[in-house]
Amino acid sequence: MSFRKEILDHGYLELVDTWGSEEQIIEAARMSTGKGFIGWGPIEKVCVHCHEGRVNVAMDAFHVSGVTDCPKCAGTGKVKGSGDEKLLRYLWENKHSTPFEMAGLTIEVQAPIFVFREWHRHRVPFSYNEMSARYVPLPDVNYVPTIERLMMNAGGSNKQAGVVKGAVELTTLAAEAFQKMLFELYATAEVAYRVALEKGVPKELARVHLPVGRYSRMRASANLRGWLAFISLRSAPNAQWEIRQYSDAVGELIGRLFPRTWSLFQESKK
């Protein structure tokens, strides 16, 4: 499977590699009882209410919840499935998290430095390899928020991330002025950077004035449990909107690679 998504004005997120599968998650969990993966639905399911209604649905019609309406009880009863979706749900709901370490994914990301600063707080079980301004002049690619973004109720429900005390309310005009100022500051910084490099200032020092809004690039790898913990924090309403765009993209990717786990994760976030 290939996956690439453009994010913000100059960023992207791309799948590099993935391993494991939901079948392997089940197999790992079944280690404890010495059994393996049995199978996802369809498996004949009997109604827990009338004990008569039966359903035999195909996988793609099967809700991960393992529960569908009973055809006999006319919707008042529920039919409980018995495929391995049930075990997956049990693992998830009872926080048996180690089987979810048996799968994972590696991605490549381009994002502003301030996004990476938040990202790198995720220490275990993450691995990172990032572009280094010590070794290569950073490309002149910088983040400028859109007017829409600037006018957004910043930080969502996170008041701390909002405006300073005594600030006036942001107008579209002031937002545009900020944008213009950013372009200028970025351009000046770039000129100063080039001059310094040409004059013989070593790369590792010529970059000290570069802004945290400049884009960098990295590879990041973690197991599924790690990625879900990342999304838990970084797709939350009080996360910064910028990192949320990346976190949501990882979520979309996980939704395609591990659809049942992703459903359970989303359900638990409601």
Add this chain to the structure above:
Amino acid sequence: MSFRKEILDHGYLELVDTWGSEEQIIEAARMSTGKGFIGWGPIEKVCVHCHEGRVNVAMDAFHVSGVTDCPKCAGTGKVKGSGDEKLLRYLWENKHSTPFEMAGLTIEVQAPIFVFREWHRHRVPFSYNEMSARYVPLPDVNYVPTIERLMMNAGGSNKQAGVVKGAVELTTLAAEAFQKMLFELYATAEVAYRVALEKGVPKELARVHLPVGRYSRMRASANLRGWLAFISLRSAPNAQWEIRQYSDAVGELIGRLFPRTWSLFQESKK
């Protein structure tokens, strides 16, 4: 690729999944300079001695060392390759370890409990899922060392793991007697286990007298850097011979999946 190896009297080690590649290790390392994977040899190589001799070998003839004899100097000079083997070697020799976290493998293992006890000391970045005697009666499969193993200079160069003070020298006869005793102790333990279970002793208590030589089963997953650190300790001469059999099997597996890295690892252990 599939891989399964029988180990000790009743154990095995099996590949479940693998991810990443040596190309991806290079790509991750090149993140720092914003470049990617270029290519393994053949790439024209010039002799570092006479600056005239050139070699253009195919990959499989190419030594991971990136060094071959010069055809011009008649063996006195050396030709240095410039494929990405060179970067891989540089990473390895300079302990730039993070790129080696971008690949990994998941295995299934059956081994005696005392082997797993050592194995589980490897905490980061390992993931484990093991059979549990709380949930399922452990199968009656137990480790009995061979006479050859018993007579081995136990613990290799590790004197601490040797015999107690005041012990006589082990004879073949005494070794055979020990084996016989083990069979009897294991059989008695199993009978007692079954009786306890039948009489209603809960599984989690009926097992307290089971020997550490009883086999258990698990899945283990880690990145390549983690596995190499494991092998470093567990294939060392002073590691217990039993876990060394498993560690060596992981090494064999890594040799097939990541041959250039494995060569560098082995070279550094000499």
Add this chain to the structure above:
Amino acid sequence: MSFRKEILDHGYLELVDTWGSEEQIIEAARMSTGKGFIGWGPIEKVCVHCHEGRVNVAMDAFHVSGVTDCPKCAGTGKVKGSGDEKLLRYLWENKHSTPFEMAGLTIEVQAPIFVFREWHRHRVPFSYNEMSARYVPLPDVNYVPTIERLMMNAGGSNKQAGVVKGAVELTTLAAEAFQKMLFELYATAEVAYRVALEKGVPKELARVHLPVGRYSRMRASANLRGWLAFISLRSAPNAQWEIRQYSDAVGELIGRLFPRTWSLFQESKK
């Protein structure tokens, strides 16, 4: 502070060292806003209902919740404190976990091997150093459950850990018989162990028949966040009763060293 608690028939748990404090947890959290620790209650608190009632209690009368009944409203209103207990609660309830990594404790534990087997699944951020049967003959100290323990509804709410299918109900007589059998099996194992050692079987092999009920000893160290995650799993109703005794003892210790955090933890478990 010194702390030692006898656990099971031959086990114990002892404090070796501790670091950090709840003040330092607050200071670490306040890093984000550039401020430090302000102070625990008493701090004058105003009623949130009538805006008149005031309370000025001493620390030990102060509920960690930061909430007390209003003296003016006669119990219908609540007075909210503004000491740093409030921030601690905020951190806890919003899962800002990293400040809780700024404190920790190291303990020494003697427990049966099967308890350590569960313990060692806690990988990050734990450190362990354990007695090794490769290096020293394990002392003849073994775990025998009491009749009371054997008759307990094993595994609490954890049915999987209960009896096998087809088992009869455990009687006191059968429990006593199991106890007796354990004593005998342990005694036989010890005799066989000593004979093997004397005959020259290396320590690392002479121990393969030793039971998982034999006691071992270790030092374990982790930060507060790690210990609380440990207790979360190991003091849960479905944890094995034996490890729960150790986990509860760690809880008692944390209750003395970090009383406010412990209150918040316990509250969240209800």
Add this chain to the structure above:
Amino acid sequence: MSFRKEILDHGYLELVDTWGSEEQIIEAARMSTGKGFIGWGPIEKVCVHCHEGRVNVAMDAFHVSGVTDCPKCAGTGKVKGSGDEKLLRYLWENKHSTPFEMAGLTIEVQAPIFVFREWHRHRVPFSYNEMSARYVPLPDVNYVPTIERLMMNAGGSNKQAGVVKGAVELTTLAAEAFQKMLFELYATAEVAYRVALEKGVPKELARVHLPVGRYSRMRASANLRGWLAFISLRSAPNAQWEIRQYSDAVGELIGRLFPRTWSLFQESKK
């Protein structure tokens, strides 16, 4: 013990807390054989050469190496100590690293963002809490390298960190010009920051143009093994000079708190 060191133009490193001790490291290591800490020198030591010369020195005269000149052999022989320094050395030289996880330290650091970016790559077993520009306007404190630093053969032996291709050689005049430019760029950035904040741009966005040379502040905590791994990389000749100043300060601190371990570490770096 208190420790504070000023670093660079506006940075510092301060001890917050420490735990464990070299005695506890020994005790943890001795867990494997069931013994504890015996004692540092003085312990009577016999010459390994003449078997006659004896030394009985006080601790502070005792070299961590456990080796002193023999008084009998007149300097040709060596007297080997038998205090627990010997075990500490054995642990260190044989990479038995886990006992060194039984001690640690928490520090507070003020450093430029680009230094923290390198610092945070140390994931396990580190804990961090840093000031956040989302929550509080970052103080206007920025790093300006001295002329001496700018003229230094940048990056030490690390050519990659040096100048770009085609650059002229850096002159004192050009270095002074770079400094001046930095002051201006920093001042402009600050003005733009304040204006944006006052106009109602949320804190989390008003900071995107702030330079990576701006100072931030954090608490960092890790065990001794972790700190030594940090120093290994960050006090190496090819580390960036700025982070080396911080790393060297951590080393100085460790030298005071864990002097024998620090001696062994330094010896192994030669």
